[in-house]
Amino acid sequence: MAADTTPTEYEWTLASFTETIHRGGVALWAWSPSRRLAQLDDLCREFWGTSKTVVPIDELFEKVCAEDRHGMMRDWDASATDPGPYSFDFRIGDGADARWISARGVGGDAGQVGEWVQAIFLDITDRKRAEEAEHLLTAELEHRVSNMFTVARALTAIVARDAKSTPNFAEDLSRRFGVLHEATSLATRSHRHDQGDVRLQDLAERILSPYGDGANISIAIDASATVPPDRVNDYAMIFHELATNSAKYGALSGGGTLRLQGRADGREMRLTWKEGVAPTKADKADGTGFGSRLLRQTIERSLRGRFQRSIDGSGLHFEMVVPTE
CATH class of the missing domain: 3.30.565.10 (Histidine kinase-like ATPase, C-terminal domain)
Structure with a gap:
């Protein structure tokens, strides 16, 4: 008996989309270079150990591993204006329990919606x-x-x-x-x-x-x-x-x-x-x-x-x- 391959209607809702990418360790975030604020979704807040949805960027920087902080701040600032895809890795926290994060997105105008630069955080701790x-x-x-x-x-x-x-x-x-x-x-x-x-x-x-x-x-x-x-x-x-x-x-x-x-x-x-x-x-x-x-x-x-x-x-x-x- 042939399988039924007739397509059925399916719509991605924001909730189902977010749940799917969260299961893969992907979190959504955006930041404003002019106001130096970051917006974090639920998984982002878990990564950073905060309950705030909108957080000053400098407050997040303080949570970055001291060894990674300078390079991470440089790469983060560059992502606001440099065109093309970017990816940089850093640790949140210090010691053996630090969480490894990869920040990925597209820099310059292509990555911006209004004043916000949109991108993802990917949990790469296990790797x-x-x-x-x-x-x-x-x-x-x-x-x-x-x-x-x-x-x-x-x-x-x-x-x-x-x-x-x-x-x-x-x-x-x-x-x-x-x-x-x-x-x-x-x-x-x-x-x-x-x-x-x-x-x-x-x-x-x-x-x-x-x-x-x-x-x-x-x-x-x-x-x-x-x-x-x-x-x-x-x-x-x-x-x-x-x-x-x-x-x-x-x-x-x-x-x-x-x-x-x-x-x-x-x-x-x-x-x-x-x-x-x-x-x-x-x-x-x-x-x-x-x-x-x-x-x-x-x-x-x-x-x-x-x-x-x-x-x-x-x-x-x-x-x-x-x-x-």
Whole structure:
């Protein structure tokens, strides 16, 4: 059966037209350059947070975000005389709750009815916030990639200085890059699920998991001990360095005990690493070994913290304290 395509009479009323465009986030307004007054419809009044139908323009200008005000005032004044279409964006209010508005119309005589310049305001808040989020993500990605290349160059140089052979160099460097990959994956997953900071308990378990069969390992880091994603690599390198040294000479080489504990009190975070078997060939405790140099560079320079390490008959004791503010 053919559809009935016979046109029916339909008239746009002012009420139906206004309701339709309001649903699309479009508001109607007009202003008088000579008297510097603006007329606002219902949605405009909602945008500007006013109950007045006729408002002095300067009163509206005071509500514009301070960063946007000068440019918005210039564009607004120009729209009274410059011919042709115009569009300029600005924020009403300040901070995260500011509303983004796009003012659009035709300038000059074409946009005027009597003394009033007629135009629209379009709510573009959602689009602007999406753009801001995209720009932030891009900037963060660039920062992370730059940091990763910096870390890679530093690791390559440090490992090369201490390598005894080409296979030893390749194995050590590959292992350290693997740790960075694990840490980056953990931080990226945290971002993807909007979880924010990364729990050090999760990171430590990830780094120490390969040693679980050969030693008695206990990890007890409070849930309050978390780090931002851009610091995960630092802590991954610290855990990896301690674990690597222990696997060569200490508790993780077989049969020993390892206790890793951590807590944060609001101003500082404290981590302790205790091994129950004294290393037989551990790096020098005076801080001249490769491991000590790497720890010092990461903890003191990058994290602005401090650490102590001691080796005696009862085993190895390592403690680090970093500010959380």
